[in-house]
Amino acid sequence: MSHPTDESCIFCKIVAGQLPCFKLLEDETTIAFMDINPVNPGHALAVAKGHWPTVDVIPPDVLADVARTAQRVAKAAIATLKPTGVNLLQANGAGAGQSVPHLHVHILPRRPDDGATLNWTYRPGDRAEIEEISRRLKAALE
Numbered sequence: 001m002s003h004p005t006d007e008s009c010i011f012c013k014i015v016a017g018q019l020p021c022f023k024l025l026e027d028e029t030t031i032a033f034m035d036i037n038p039v040n041p042g043h044a045l046a047v048a049k050g051h052w053p054t055v056d057v058i059p060p061d062v063l064a065d066v067a068r069t070a071q072r073v074a075k076a077a078i079a080t081l082k083p084t085g086v087n088l089l090q091a092n093g094a095g096a097g098q099s100v101p102h103l104h105v106h107i108l109p110r111r112p113d114d115g116a117t118l119n120w121t122y123r124p125g126d127r128a129e130i131e132e133i134s135r136r137l138k139a140a141l142e
């Protein structure tokens with residue numbers, strides 16, 4: 001299926017396979033992969049394949065597809081990592097803390113006293129740890 005793309009967009013490059021990611025799943029309209037600056041272990045992103053920046057411009061059926069993908073990843077994270085909770089977060093616009101203007105939902109497993117806030121500072125995670133968790137999540141996907 002064709003979808004809008006933006007050649008300067010980092011997530012469009014990941015969708016196109018031009019940049020690597022630790023991919024969890026992919027379907028016709030969405031992709032899910034690990035966040036490279038995880039707030040907590042298991043932090044992942046459910047991403048529309050098409051380049052729609054924000055909730056007000058994405059077609060509603062694609063938004064529903066992203067929600068379905070986020071649910072699959074959240075279920076795998078809950079089953080595998082047994083977090084104290086999971087936040088699904090989605091930012092629209094720089095004023096809301098959105099740094100990549102290509103619609104995505106954060107799947108953010110929580111740990112006790114992790115200090116996570118609505119907007120956070122990006123710190124690169126350990127690649128080997130991210131990859132190891134991505135394998136466990138992939139194995140638990142339904």
Ligand code: 5GP
Nearest residue numbers: 010021034035036037091097098099100122
């Ligand atoms: P936002 O700030 O737009 O809500 O979230 C963007 C997310 O994308 C951030 O959590 C950031 O760590 C993540 N991110 C930015 N660049 C890359 C990348 O090249 N690869 C991956 N996997 N995640 C990225």
Ligand code: ZN
Nearest residue numbers: 009012051102
């Ligand atoms: Zn894009």
